[in-house]
Amino acid sequence: MPSGILAASGRCESNLNMTQLTPLGLIKxxxxxxAIMVIPVVGGTVAGIVIDASLGSSPLAVMIGLGVGTxxxxxxxxxxxxxxxxxxxTDTSNRHGS
Numbered sequence: 888m889p890s891g892i893l894a895a896s897g898r899c900e901s902n903l904n905m906t907q908l909t910p911l912g913l914i915k916x917x918x919x920x921x922a923i924m925v926i927p928v929v930g931g932t933v934a935g936i937v938i939d940a941s942l943g944s945s946p947l948a949v950m951i952g953l954g955v956g957t958x959x960x961x962x963x964x965x966x967x968x969x970x971x972x973x974x975x976x977t978d979t980s981n982r983h984g985s
Contacts, residue, residue, distance in 0.1 A: 923963035931956025 908916075935952030939945070 919967060920964065923967060924960045927959035927963065928953065928956040931959070 931952035931954070932949060933952075935946070935949035938948035938952070942948070
């Protein structure tokens with residue numbers, strides 16, 4: 888009867904070309920994501936408030952600024968993920984050979 892313990896085989900593979908994520912690297916990524924998400928949304932909202940105040944209009948410009956800031960954030964995160972995939976931070980190989 889086979890035991891539940893796996894023998895040392897090719898089951899645990901390591902991608903030697905893949906960069907290890909260090910705690911400092913994790914902090915850097917979290918700071919980038921925060922900046923990409925917060926700056927455009929806050930900037931669009933503040934710009935909308937300023938435009939609404941100068942035109943004396945309803946919060947239409949705030950809503951447009953918030954929408955544009957959110958769209959810029961989504962595009963920024965997409966670019967960050969795409970860059971990480973191209974640099975090899977994700978392993979897309981078939982690990983189990985099936």
